[in-house]
Amino acid sequence: MGALAAPEGPDATVGIPPAVTEETEAFWSAASEGRLLAERCRSCGAESFPPRGMCRTCRGRDTEAVEVTGRGRVYSFTVNHQQWLPGLEVPYALVLVEFPEHPGVRVFGRLRGCPAEAARIDMEVEVGFQPGPGGFAIPSFVACGEGVGR
Amino acid sequence: MSTEWLERRVVISGVGQSRVGRRLDESGFQLTLDAILAAVADAGLRVDDIDGLAMFPGGGVANVPGYVGARLYDVQDALGITTRWREGRVEGLSLPFYGAAQAVATGEARHAVIYRTVKEGSAARAAGGRPAYGSTKAEAEGPLAWLLPVGALSPVCQVAPYATRYMHEYGVTREQLAWIPLVQRSHAARNPDAVYREALTLDDYLGARMISTPICLYDCDVPVDGSTAIVVSAAEAAPDLRAPVRIESMAGVIDGRPSWEQWEDMGRVGRATAAAMWARTDLGPPDVDVAQLYDGFTIEVVWWLEALGFCGTGEAGSFVEGGARIALGGALPLNTWGGQLSGGRLHAAFGHTAEAVRQLRGEAGQRQVPGAEVAVVTNVGGYEAGAALLTRW
Numbered sequence: 001m002g003a004l005a006a007p008e009g010p011d012a013t014v015g016i017p018p019a020v021t022e023e024t025e026a027f028w029s030a031a032s033e034g035r036l037l038a039e040r041c042r043s044c045g046a047e048s049f050p051p052r053g054m055c056r057t058c059r060g061r062d063t064e065a066v067e068v069t070g071r072g073r074v075y076s077f078t079v080n081h082q083q084w085l086p087g088l089e090v091p092y093a094l095v096l097v098e099f100p101e102h103p104g105v106r107v108f109g110r111l112r113g114c115p116a117e118a119a120r121i122d123m124e125v126e127v128g129f130q131p132g133p134g135g136f137a138i139p140s141f142v143a144c145g146e147g148v149g150r
Numbered sequence: 151m152s153t154e155w156l157e158r159r160v161v162i163s164g165v166g167q168s169r170v171g172r173r174l175d176e177s178g179f180q181l182t183l184d185a186i187l188a189a190v191a192d193a194g195l196r197v198d199d200i201d202g203l204a205m206f207p208g209g210g211v212a213n214v215p216g217y218v219g220a221r222l223y224d225v226q227d228a229l230g231i232t233t234r235w236r237e238g239r240v241e242g243l244s245l246p247f248y249g250a251a252q253a254v255a256t257g258e259a260r261h262a263v264i265y266r267t268v269k270e271g272s273a274a275r276a277a278g279g280r281p282a283y284g285s286t287k288a289e290a291e292g293p294l295a296w297l298l299p300v301g302a303l304s305p306v307c308q309v310a311p312y313a314t315r316y317m318h319e320y321g322v323t324r325e326q327l328a329w330i331p332l333v334q335r336s337h338a339a340r341n342p343d344a345v346y347r348e349a350l351t352l353d354d355y356l357g358a359r360m361i362s363t364p365i366c367l368y369d370c371d372v373p374v375d376g377s378t379a380i381v382v383s384a385a386e387a388a389p390d391l392r393a394p395v396r397i398e399s400m401a402g403v404i405d406g407r408p409s410w411e412q413w414e415d416m417g418r419v420g421r422a423t424a425a426a427m428w429a430r431t432d433l434g435p436p437d438v439d440v441a442q443l444y445d446g447f448t449i450e451v452v453w454w455l456e457a458l459g460f461c462g463t464g465e466a467g468s469f470v471e472g473g474a475r476i477a478l479g480g481a482l483p484l485n486t487w488g489g490q491l492s493g494g495r496l497h498a499a500f501g502h503t504a505e506a507v508r509q510l511r512g513e514a515g516q517r518q519v520p521g522a523e524v525a526v527v528t529n530v531g532g533y534e535a536g537a538a539l540l541t542r543w
């Protein structure tokens with residue numbers, strides 16, 4: 001279960017909010033409740049992100065939102081040091097996260113729960129969110145205890 | 151090869167540039183006119199000969215500070231010409247001259263000009279540093295909706311995780327990749343139009359501040375003010391042209407998901423495009439005399455070296471290490487004008503194309519590759535990629 005906790009780490013509210021579309025409205029609404037939604041095809045079961053209203057595996061149109069739970073694994077990361085906007089707190093780590101229980105889903109987000117410099121490929125993270133720009137909750141994955149750092 | 155690919159019916163006849171600098175006082179519109187007039191004269195044509203006009207970007211990238219949309223209709227009006235073909239692309243700009251080549255090959259236009267103008271140097275100065283991509287719009291639209299809100303506020307942050315992954319998988323080091331910006335700086339020293347010409351050392355590189363790990367300051371191209379224009383003409387018009395250059399083959403393939411954060415790996419776009427380019431020619435990697443490979447970031451050069459087959463996947467680190475192979479005098483002189491890393495971010499491979507044309511004409515001055523007959527040019531902008539082989543007339 002995701003958490004919209006007060007962030008232990010840099011503030012993320014300075015930035016550019018998303019333009020919400022009919023396809024992405026459900027994602028951002030769930031995000032505000034701390035839930036991460038991907039898209040699942042009712043015909044073939046394939047999951048994907050972001051939502052398109054069409055299965056990119058079988059081209060089926062019968063899709064549904066599926067909540068992503070369980071641990072994610074960091075495919076890769078970067079630690080951003082540049083202050084791209086006035087007031088932006090740096091450094092912070094950005095992670096591309098994949099989910100062993102949800103093949104086909106990858107989500108970009110921030111990393112918290114450890115120093116930015118502790119980000120590693122293959123580290124395990126929990127789904128989470130934190131307050132982002134424009135009042136939106138943005139994906140902000142939480143480092144799992146073991147294997148963090150060093 | 152018996153197939154007559156459409157690009158064989160056209161030539162690049164002219165290239166022209168305005169002044170290029172970190173910050174210029176002229177308006178983007180005046181820089182654009184400077185570049186177009188220079189390109190038309192370079193082709194040996196008169197302004198009245200131009201009957202096709204194209205710009206990049208078209209209307210859709212107005213969210214980037216310093217992207218100058220010198221409007222196509224304003225430019226046509228200033229030039230006082232009649233156009234039979236016009237285009238303003240954002241999506242689909244695999245190469246600067248791709249659409250113009252198609253239009254001229256099919257007879258829609260005989261001499262088409264395409265231009266690209268930037269004032270990103272001035273924009274960075276005004277913002278007190280290189281500004282966020284998309285920061286002139288209130289909301290992040292399309293693919294940017296998954297990038298900007300989480301804090302991936304620049305293409306640097308968007309490319310960086312793929313560089314991290316590449317270096318992790320293949321054991322490639324910063325000490326190896328440094329040779330790309332170092333060698334390009336040594337080339338810029340021979341180019342009076344480059345914005346950074348003083349020597350860069352390995353210590354300078356390793357000591358530079360990180361922008362977004364593992365990408366440091368010297369891995370990023372330099373925002374500048376300037377404009378580049380290219381003239382594409384019908385091959386049958388060659389007798390009227392001063393110094394045409396052939397387009398041997400060109401391609402632009404999007405293979406996989408067109409999304410910064412959903413790529414299987416970032417090399418994939420380049421591999422599919424390179425394969426398509428090689429499929430349209432009898433030439434191969436050993437035939438290439440000089441390479442102008444898009445270098446928004448050092449890592450993009452790495453992926454192109456591998457995608458084009460100059461070395462195997464994961465081998466670019468050792469390929470560039472020490473610099474001899476990619477320097478002037480080496481087997482594959484790379485970005486001989488300094489590239490965008492030292493020459494300036496003229497963007498979308500306009501600067502790279504201009505340099506390839508100069509090299510194939512023997513007009514590259516102190517940085518000329520002797521007897522250059524085949525040049526490769528590549529472009530990449532996120533998921534858009536293009537590659538072309540240009541050859542001496």
